[in-house]
Amino acid sequence: MRLPVLALLAASLCAGQAAEEGKPASSNIMNAEYPKVFADLSVAFRLKAPEAQKVQVDIMAKKYDMTKGADGVWTVKIPPQVVGFHYYQFWVDVVSVPDPGSDTFFGVGRQFSGIEIPEAGVDYDVVKDVSHGQVRNFRYYSKTVSAWRRAFVYTPPDYDNNLKARYPVLYLQHGSGEDETGWPKQGRVDLILDNLIAGKQAVPMIIVMDKGYAMKPGEQPPQPPGPGRPFRFVFTTFEEVVTNDLIPAIDSTFRTLTDREHRAMAGLSMGGMQTFQITMAHLDKFAWIGGFSGSGGIGPGGPFDAKTAYNGVLADSAAFNKNVKLVWIGIGTEEPEMMYKGVHAFHEALTQVGIKHVYWESPGTAHEWLTWRRDLHEFAPLLFR
Amino acid sequence: MRLPVLALLAASLCAGQAAEEGKPASSNIMNAEYPKVFADLSVAFRLKAPEAQKVQVDIMAKKYDMTKGADGVWTVKIPPQVVGFHYYQFWVDVVSVPDPGSDTFFGVGRQFSGIEIPEAGVDYDVVKDVSHGQVRNFRYYSKTVSAWRRAFVYTPPDYDNNLKARYPVLYLQHGSGEDETGWPKQGRVDLILDNLIAGKQAVPMIIVMDKGYAMKPGEQPPQPPGPGRPFRFVFTTFEEVVTNDLIPAIDSTFRTLTDREHRAMAGLSMGGMQTFQITMAHLDKFAWIGGFSGSGGIGPGGPFDAKTAYNGVLADSAAFNKNVKLVWIGIGTEEPEMMYKGVHAFHEALTQVGIKHVYWESPGTAHEWLTWRRDLHEFAPLLFR
Numbered sequence: 073m074r075l076p077v078l079a080l081l082a083a084s085l086c087a088g089q090a091a092e093e094g095k096p097a098s099s100n101i102m103n104a105e106y107p108k109v110f111a112d113l114s115v116a117f118r119l120k121a122p123e124a125q126k127v128q129v130d131i132m133a134k135k136y137d138m139t140k141g142a143d144g145v146w147t148v149k150i151p152p153q154v155v156g157f158h159y160y161q162f163w164v165d166v167v168s169v170p171d172p173g174s175d176t177f178f179g180v181g182r183q184f185s186g187i188e189i190p191e192a193g194v195d196y197d198v199v200k201d202v203s204h205g206q207v208r209n210f211r212y213y214s215k216t217v218s219a220w221r222r223a224f225v226y227t228p229p230d231y232d233n234n235l236k237a238r239y240p241v242l243y244l245q246h247g248s249g250e251d252e253t254g255w256p257k258q259g260r261v262d263l264i265l266d267n268l269i270a271g272k273q274a275v276p277m278i279i280v281m282d283k284g285y286a287m288k289p290g291e292q293p294p295q296p297p298g299p300g301r302p303f304r305f306v307f308t309t310f311e312e313v314v315t316n317d318l319i320p321a322i323d324s325t326f327r328t329l330t331d332r333e334h335r336a337m338a339g340l341s342m343g344g345m346q347t348f349q350i351t352m353a354h355l356d357k358f359a360w361i362g363g364f365s366g367s368g369g370i371g372p373g374g375p376f377d378a379k380t381a382y383n384g385v386l387a388d389s390a391a392f393n394k395n396v397k398l399v400w401i402g403i404g405t406e407e408p409e410m411m412y413k414g415v416h417a418f419h420e421a422l423t424q425v426g427i428k429h430v431y432w433e434s435p436g437t438a439h440e441w442l443t444w445r446r447d448l449h450e451f452a453p454l455l456f457r
Numbered sequence: 458m459r460l461p462v463l464a465l466l467a468a469s470l471c472a473g474q475a476a477e478e479g480k481p482a483s484s485n486i487m488n489a490e491y492p493k494v495f496a497d498l499s500v501a502f503r504l505k506a507p508e509a510q511k512v513q514v515d516i517m518a519k520k521y522d523m524t525k526g527a528d529g530v531w532t533v534k535i536p537p538q539v540v541g542f543h544y545y546q547f548w549v550d551v552v553s554v555p556d557p558g559s560d561t562f563f564g565v566g567r568q569f570s571g572i573e574i575p576e577a578g579v580d581y582d583v584v585k586d587v588s589h590g591q592v593r594n595f596r597y598y599s600k601t602v603s604a605w606r607r608a609f610v611y612t613p614p615d616y617d618n619n620l621k622a623r624y625p626v627l628y629l630q631h632g633s634g635e636d637e638t639g640w641p642k643q644g645r646v647d648l649i650l651d652n653l654i655a656g657k658q659a660v661p662m663i664i665v666m667d668k669g670y671a672m673k674p675g676e677q678p679p680q681p682p683g684p685g686r687p688f689r690f691v692f693t694t695f696e697e698v699v700t701n702d703l704i705p706a707i708d709s710t711f712r713t714l715t716d717r718e719h720r721a722m723a724g725l726s727m728g729g730m731q732t733f734q735i736t737m738a739h740l741d742k743f744a745w746i747g748g749f750s751g752s753g754g755i756g757p758g759g760p761f762d763a764k765t766a767y768n769g770v771l772a773d774s775a776a777f778n779k780n781v782k783l784v785w786i787g788i789g790t791e792e793p794e795m796m797y798k799g800v801h802a803f804h805e806a807l808t809q810v811g812i813k814h815v816y817w818e819s820p821g822t823a824h825e826w827l828t829w830r831r832d833l834h835e836f837a838p839l840l841f842r
Contacts, residue, residue, distance in 0.1 A: 101567055102636070102670065123551040166508040167549050168557070176561040176568040182486055183561040183568065199596060199605045206593040206610075209647070211584060220584045225591075232710070235620055251487070262594070285487065325617070 097174075099157070099188040104173035107187055113152040115187065117162075119171065120145045124164045131160035131187070132438075138162075154406070155191040156442030157258055159184045177258050181249040186258065191442070195267075196449050197260045202270035203229035207256045210280075212321035216312045217286050223318065224256050225326065228269055228276035238327045240334035240456040241278045243314065244448075245343025247366070252283040258441045264448055274452045280322055284343055286310040311350050315357065333397065336455050338362030340444040352382035355395060360455050362400040364447035365407060365439055367418045376418065378425040389426035399429035400451050404436075404443035411439055430454070482559075484542070484573040489558035492572055498537040500572065502547075504556065505530050509549045516545035516572070517823075523547075539791070540576040541827030542643055544569045562643050566634040571643065576827070580652075581834050582645045587655035588614035592641045595665075597706035601697045602671050608703065609641050610711065613654055613661035623712045625719035625841040626663045628699065629833075630728025632751070637668040643826045649833050659837045665707055669728055671695040696735050700742065718782065721840050723747030725829040737767035740780060745840050747785040749832035750792060750824055752803045761803065763810040774811035784814035785836050789821075789828035796824055815839070 094108040094116060106118045117129045122144025128135045129148060138146035159179050162169040170176060174185035205228045214221050228239065244261065246254035255261040261279060268274035286309040323330045337358050339347040344366025351358040352368065368381065378386045386392055399422070403415040419431040432450055437443040479493040479501060491503045502514045507529025513520045514533060523531035544564050547554040555561060559570035595610045613624065629646070631639035640646040646664060653659035671694040708715045722743050724732040729751025736743040737753065753766065763771045771777055784807070788800040804816040817835055822828040 101563070102668075104567075119552075121550075121552045164552050164554075165506075165550060167504075167506045167552075167554060169549075169552060169554050170568070172553070172567045174568075178486070182489075182557045183555070183559075201598070204596040206595060208591040208593045209641075210591060211589040213586070256594075262596075283487075 097187045098190065099175055099177075099186050100173050101175050106173050107171065109187075109189060110149075113155070113189055114149055115153055115189070116147065116149045117171070118145055118147045118173075119162050119164070119169070121164050126163075126165055128163040129160060130163055130168075131158055135163065153189045154436060154438070155189050156437055156440050157186055157188050158440060159186050161185055178251045178253050179249055179258070197264050197267070197445050199263055200267060200270075202266055204266050205229045205231065205262050205269075207262050210322075210325065212317065212325075214286070214313050214317040216309060216317055217288050221282065221286075221313070221317075222252065223280055223282035224252050225281070225322070226256075226262050226265060226279040227326070228278070229266060230276060231278075231327075235327075237276075238329045239276060239278045240336070241280060241322060241326075241328050242360075242452070242455060243280045243282070243318075243335070243337040243347075245284050245337075245339030245346055246281070247339075247341035247343055251285075252281050255279075255281045259445060259448070261448065264445060265452065268449065268452055275456045277452070277456060278322075278326055278328060280318070282314070282318055284310055284339070284346055286313045307346050307349050310346060311353065314350055315354055319357065332357055332359045334359075334456060336360030336362065336398075338364060338400070338448075338451060339366065340364040340447070341366040341439065348382070352385055355385060359395070359397045361396065361398065362402070362447070362451045363415070364402045364444045364451075365404060365411060365415065367401045367415050376421050378421055378427070386422075386425060386427055389428075393426070393428045398454055399427065400432070400454065401429060402432045402434060402443070402447040402450070404434040404438050404440075406436060406438040407443070408439060482572045483575065484560055484562075484571050485558050486560050491558050492556065494572075494574060495534075498540070498574055499534055500538055500574070501532065501534040502556070503530055503532045503558075504547050504549070504554070506549050511548075511550055513548040514545060515548055515553075516543055520548065538574045539821060539823070540574050541822055541825050542571055542573050543825060544571050546570055563636045563638050564634055564643070582649050582652070582830050584648055585652060585655070587651055589651050590614045590616065590647050590654075592647050595707075595710070597702065597710075599671070599698050599702040601694060601702055602673050606667065606671075606698070606702075607637065608665055608667035609637050610666070610707070611641075611647050611650060611664040612711070613663070614651060615661060616663075616712075620712075622661075623714045624661060624663045625721070626665060626707060626711075626713050627745075627837070627840060628665045628667070628703075628720070628722040628732075630669050630722075630724030630731055631666070632724075632726035632728055636670075637666050640664075640666045644830060644833065646833065649830060650837060653834070653837055660841045662837070662841060663707075663711055663713060665703070667699070667703055669695055669724070669731055671698045692731050692734050695731060696738065699735055700739055704742065717742055717744045719744075719841060721745030721747065721783075723749060723785070723833075723836060724751065725749040725832070726751040726824065733767070737770055740770060744780070744782045746781065746783065747787075747832070747836045748800070749787045749829045749836075750789060750796060750800065752786050752800050761806050763806055763812070771807075771810060771812055774813075778811070778813045783839055784812065785817070785839065786814060787817045787819060787828070787832040787835070789819040789823050789825075791821060791823040792828070793824060 094110040096105050097107050097109050108116045121127055127138040127146040136148050136150050138148040140146050171185040176183040177186040208225045210223045210225045269276050335358050337347045337351050344363030348368035351361045401419050422429050434443045434446045479495040481490050482492050482494050493501045506512055512523040512531040521533050521535050523533040525531050556570040561568040562571040590613045593610045595608045599606050654661050720743050722732045722736050729748030733753035736746045786804050807814050819828045819831045
């Protein structure tokens, strides 16, 4: 494109010189002044829409009316928000509109605006003066779906220097409506691991992030779960992709440790359900399991029964506890009741039948990325010890 | 996010079962049926906006009125489009709206919709059954701007296997209003190089793609060029970042060949102007130079004079021709007249003073990414020979 950005830059920076507290959100595109987050975590939004009759901002399941100024710019300052990463959108006369000032994040099945409400005094997920790993795009051919797929792979800081070393691998999945860009972008996976590894709080590891959707040629799209359609059936093709295509491709491309004691899987929400489905069916391949706001035992497949679930692998708890190094279940205290209850019930069911596991609650966070960043920050240090 | 995508998937796929020619654009998000490209390269768009009074699609500098159906969905089928990657947007009652069915691409200073109009019989830029390189995110600290920056780095297919090998490096820049995601995403840099390297048409090389914007703390934003403000002054901070911070960081992290004969720089549009500014001032560091729809000699700094331009390095053409291995200038035949004339005039000025160079025209393409993918496909094979 030709030169419009120079003019844009000049315009936005001049506006920024007005004396006003509040800072542009870190999730904004370069030099965009709005949305702006204030010290008390209230947030100001603006959108130019001179001919619109009604404009609202839609964030954290609430819609706030915006007010039109003489210049055709609609503005609103909304009450303090909880810390975290929140998807949001504008509604302009009933049309959903992203914020041109926001970067875009793949969520809810499309590219969405998002805003980072920062958590004071917390720096485990920001760029610091430590050695940095790399997130790489990784293309591999999947025989299961007869197509090339792309995953992202985090390699730890010393990967390119310590050429004799081999590393354990964590397979890490996004949630429903998201894709393989979720953990690298919304999840800040590389910064969290860089900081943990620099502090010797986590073992250097490789992290593989694939897209949790897969269809064979001619296969019908997954049906929403319902009576007689538990998630088991929804994720079958993805399970085949992971076990038959992805793991062999990763192990033949990267310097991995390939035994089950050095392979973990975790995921958030839908990715957590996929994790339990896949790992429980392939305990020969995985010894470390994590569910972030999504675990086993959820879904409409009838009440969870530890004796029969997952083909009975939980029935002999002593054998399971000896075989599986870690089962980790996380949930945010502010998640929707159905989600919180479902995960908590699974935790209680496991306790009842004597399955060792870690149950962890993220205080004050909802079903969103700050919960999952914290999950990763708690979970990763326990792996491969 | 919880489960809405499953419903979305089901809905979009069911709609897709209607018998109709035309295929979803490859630039769409997963499973989105529209926009749809037909065999004659006409394109159908649709947007749900039940309360809007007027909806248009804005593509290739033209706006097309859309028609509202009884279901509140606006549709239009527009005439055949030239092949290439085109940014586009909807206008809903004078508000610019991206297409929820499109992936987003950073251009024109924000995240934008884009559509791929495919070129029949051409496959140099698609994923094929060859060995694949990787695009890595690379974080480095810039003393020039006192901040961490991110660049993307392409490493060729054999980089992780051929551990004794060192590689030449191409620094490759995006255009105005874009960022470091441009070449990996819109530009398909890895697929173009993977295919060239597999066919032994290009030497395996590393490609570094940084953001072409840089400001020191407290520095005023770049002024649009004008009388007395040629681009020379706009890009000074970025020039310092490249030469003082980026090149040393790359050379200390990757297995590069570090002499000038193994370092190239190229860029598109604004990135081409930056390339000439930076390379001409640092011929001790670069021996290969490429401008894609943007070269030297452009801008309001007065008529180009080869005797005085760039501190006179072009004045002695024999010495320059001996020192510089390649000067490459590309332009699309359908670019705006000002752009075409500017680049063509620079080509003629170089010819007149005896500076050896390659001048190449991309037939039938405008100032956009298909021109630049073709540029890279022509330019890369000439490097490091």
